[in-house]
Amino acid sequence: MIRIKGATLTYKDGTTALKDINLNIGAGELVYITGPSGSGKTSLLKLLMGVEYPSEGEVLVLGQKIAKEEKRRIRRLRRNIGPVFQDFRVIKGRTALENVMMGVRFLGFSPKKMKSESLNALEKVGLKHKYSSLVENLSWGECQRVAIARAIIRKPALILADEPTGNLDLDNAVSILELLSSLRDDKTSVLITTHATHLIDNQKDAVFIRINGGRITMEQGGRA
């Protein structure tokens, strides 16, 4: 599902955010990525989404090579990914429902199906009652849940959630983590970055990865 071999990510300004990363993640894994601020968690997810390209080494996601010349195919690859961005990227001037529908608009859903599935997704994140609210009138935590609904409605093969609990109270954080980890099945892998180590300690069957200074300093767990 994900294969990273000796990947280094250096940004345009010369900052090296990831150094010599090696990582293999199979189908149906639940992966928690932790590490201090600025350690490279978001950078790793950017690499996996093809937003950045490895300056060295090789990155394969769902069989797709991440490289500049693969732009078009990377765009298609993203349709199989459910991204939850650290800054949510919800679109202002639109309702919660419209934002969630944005996740599947170009995937050939009929308008009816699109609406009912979006309402479903909102229900799963506990926001169905706010479906007609403009996102600028929602709280941060609520926006984050809209972003999560937009990711899960696509039933993607890979969920990449960047700090999905960052703005949530304990109860909500726990239920969102439960929701995301429940999406893991034979075909779906879930990658979650988080600072909230106390919430994930008790997770069984999960892979725990710790990044520090752009390097993987610890990797443990997994179903095997």
Place this chain on the structure above:
Amino acid sequence: MKSVLFNMGYFLKEAYKTIRLNLLSNIFSFIGTVLILFIFALVITGWNVSNRLVLMLKEEAEISAYYEENLDEIDKDNLIGLIEEIDGVLEVNLVSQAEAYNRMENVLGNEAGILELFEENPFEEYIEIRIHLDETERVIDRIENIEGIEYVRDNREILNRIEGIVKTLNMAGYIVTAAVGITTIIIISHMIRQGIYENRFQINTLQLLGASNSFIGFPFLIAGLLMILCGGIIASVLTVIAINIGFGQLSGTIPFIPLPPKNELVKHVVVIIMTASIILGSGGSIFGLSSIKEDAER
């Protein structure tokens, strides 16, 4: 394809939003488009009228042959017979002195009074010959050599001058057409560029979600086409009004100008304006859409 059909409502709403977002600037662009298309329509109308005029003048190419005074009726008949046989001659008529007088009276209109200053009819009898314009030189040559013909008068000079004017008009027409095309494309593509710029966050998010650039660009294409089609329609309405006014004025002041049938002219101009709108609108939109950047804001 399915995505396009399922999302038509969304695309239209997005297009409307794009137009609304920069309402004032878009209104100015719209007014500009209307004016440009209107000017274009006027040029096409002028073109149409002048071309028709030339065509008619060419069809009317005729020469007058004057013969020696001592000829009797039989000689004249023979002469007419000889001329009729020449290749390129369409019609031959004998114009009597009285008729020549009448025609001049008609041409002078209100000024016809001066003819009364003459004690007797100052016009000569002559043979009027309608000919094929392309054969002018040869026909004139032949007629001049017929015995009994004194001299031949033709309107080649006038025709040449009119053709010169028409050439200049055509040239101006081409320049205006090119200017209209370029300006319209610039206005429309700029409008779309601006919309894309204002929507860059949304566009980038859609890219991150895996939407294709054609899906992302479609609402902008609709917005551009909508603007220019409405512009074309308004310009057409203005043109129809202008043609109506123009026809009224012209036929009042210069009654013998050969104007084309009004309905045909209107149809012709409207078809051209709307076609040009669609072509220029698509061109401008596609130009504008090229400003969608790959993963612009990463």
